Amino acid sequence: MTKIRIPAMDIARRHPLFLKGTTDAAYARFASDLAELMEKLNIEEFKGDNLRELAIVLTMYYEDMISDLGIWNALTDSFQELYGRQLPFYDVDMQNYYRNEPNVEDIRFLIWLLMTRTEPSAVVSPDTPALEAAARTACSLMDKRFEDMPVNEELKEFFTKAEFAQNFYAQLDLMKWSYFACYASCNENAPMLIRQQAQRLSFSLNCPPPIAVNVAESIAMFENRLQPLAMRPQDWLARIVRNNGNAEAADKIASQRYLPFDFYLITDAVKGESMTFESLRGEKFTLSDHGLSHPQPECYDSKSAMAFFVEYGGEFYIGSQGSWSNNTEAFDAEKKTRKQNTTLCIDNRRKLIEENSGSPLFYFNNADMLRLFLTERVGLPKKTVSQLTLPQEEMDFTVFVRESDFNVVYFPNVARLICDPRNPLYDAEYAKANTFGNIFMLPGDMLRYLHEHDMLPEARINCFGGEEEGKKIVKDNFDFFARMMQGSAY
Template sequence: MKKIYVKEWMSFQPYTRQDEVDCYYVGVANHIASLLQDLAGKKRYPEYSVRGVAIYLTLWFQDVISQTGIWRAFTDECRKRYGYFVPFMTLEEEKKYYQGEVNPEDLQFLLWHYFQTLEKQMDRVMNPENPVFEELAYRIYDYLFEEFQVAPENERLHAVLYGEAFEENDYMRYRSVLEWFHFCSYVGFENRNEYRETVEKVSQMDFGQNIDLNILAYDIKQNALFEGRKNLLSLTSAEWLALIGKSHPETALWAEVKALPQEMYLYEGEDEKFLFVKDLSKKEGEQLSIRKDSLNMDSLKARKEGVTILSCRLVQYGGAWWQDGMLVVSDLQEKVQEEIDQRIAAREGIQKTFDEFMKASGGKQFVFCKSEEEVQDFLSQKLGYKEKEGIELPKMDATHGLVLMVSPHTGIHVQMQLCECISSPDNTFYDAEAAKKQAAMFILNPNVIPYDLSCALQDADMLPDACLNSALGEEHGRETMKRNARFFTDYFFEKCREKDC
């Protein structure tokens, strides 16, 4: 296997000059790569992917040794969400688990995560109990257990995060740490490639006008920093930093960071330091104060109160709002106002739909139908929806039943796949044998059902047959799924209840 050089390792560090500590961890990465090389030798995975896994495992080891707190934040949050320090652990394993040290369970989970990420591109789900992961985890653990006694702390890395208190004017310094975390930490294994692929895809699009691709790439990057959730825990990187820094007084401001998505803001006035704008995304939009030194004021030279609109992303840091990413300036027009009103009405309509559905169904979130006609009858007769309101339903196959579902977040959903896997006294199509084989799809496949409705099915205990294929038998596979269902759902849907339910 090709050797990992210091230059490659340095691309993951928040500083540029190498020292003896970096050279030590490069040695660790190469040793781990040698333990993983059989995976590349058998041609299951490209060599560069296996080398990447070795680097990411070494970044994890560096974090544990240097006490930068990334893994500690993960295990604390896992315990809070899922009941275990690390997903897939058993109660007996947890009794022997030592936070702040190297554990084989950590390595087994991370190996599953990294190789599952590679398999996800082919829509495959790997069993976390695969003996290959356990064998590799113990090989690496035996090596790192010895290194744990002599491994040096990366004091420069620790100092970047906690060496000096973050003050209210240190937004750019904070954003630098945020960018390092998003693209270089071991919890965001997919982020680098995703950014490159997105920029490449966008650069090939025809926008019909002259657009600076560098500015577009910059905006894509900032969007990823504040909205991307393709990582362990399915949180934004800003929310991750809040978890990591909460035990350090130097990073107290990280917990207060709040990012708003790209929205439209109406200019209403200013003073020497701030521009005052109204949030148009809400019916009763609040007035926000944006720091002028975060704005391109040249693009706002012709600003007019009550007329000029700023389309941008805002980030709250140090008690003030900062504009980040691309800024588009325009004037308030009737067409724009109509678009804003429609978006507000759509959000309000979802909650109204939920309330009407629950009333019509007698308080049931799931309505089981035997035919397309029953679906139409419920929608038109009980809910009073008419064709003229624009409700167009696709052609439905009722061979395995149909389920109408409702959510206060996503509205009405017509479930046409795998309905026989849903266990309910109301579901005459329920088939226990089919459910054993396919009910897990509601938990593992985001293309089957919206996230919040998957959670609702689980909470209602309508997926009791969901099962992982296990060499230890069907019952064990079902128990493993039941114990880890919430983690699996968050992981594969890239969402979490704290934000999405």
């Protein structure tokens, strides 16, 4: 058996801003010992890099408990507010649950969370015996060394003082930490998602890839959500800061307001001093030269921009690099298009639902019927519909008329999963095997509608307790699963 060594740098990398501390070496030794213990359990899902990741994540939880950093408590407080319980899946004896000490139920859930984050295509059953064995092994080592482990006073002071909250861009970096590195909220797929977004931005902004990556990371802090509860990074960071006793800084972080990455008209500019913008919705706001990050002088001669902005602490800031234009053509064209589309869609949506007995759902057993619906009922141009690439081999299509943006969306091979008296295509046997693996690809508003109207009765996971237990776990924790699996789409 190869001896596992986890360096202190791997601990520091999980801290905000890679904050190094005098306690990192002690926690690195603990992580190494924990990894060796876990390796002896021979759990299939934890080999190689996954084993190291497990040891590091559990060690960060341990450091959090010992140093009272408030990270894990931010998560369990959120569970309490949403669901009235400490954790999903597991019953917790609150009389024997200690808020700032390692708890086997916490560790069991954290291991489940890590397994699900690293293998999202196959959700592990929460009652898997290996989870409990691993949790008890880890908790035993934590209890044994609890009195000997040092408090990370530097990190505790960092969160308590929360000096980063005084500067918009500094707290933005902390939000990035929550997305990329925080053990309780990071997304293992985040780097891949950012690279994909950066490729699109590099083209639209006509900028080098490194700049596009920076823009994509900053936008993600306001448009993406954190696992496992689909929380905004600003709300998550604010909870941690509040748990460290700094309510003023927490309120400032939580209350920042995002103005999306979009076209903006420049209505006034005083070179080197300020610039006033107007959004496509007509909102006007002014940024100082500081809030604009001291742009090049020629930017003040621009007529419009593509960028995003944030109101923070009563002032506006440009969120990252933007694209500047000496004309307003793109802004004017986009404003006209959105006004026309919104008006048409609102009217069509109301009419469609009224004619469908108040339901936003429509079912079709082939692509030709869907095309006919889109032209005759929705009112899309025949040329537009004829150019749609619809999979002819698919057996069914489901249309959902969205309330959030008044759009009509459609999905293949979903009707067989939906138990609706109006749906002749529902197939209970097919739904038993396929519901859970397919429904979380749907938009969040559609998924909530289906759940609230009890249209997904066969949703289940493979479970050691059997089929009925698998259905019960999904039913009792449906909103949590939706948040966990959908993230930003929730």
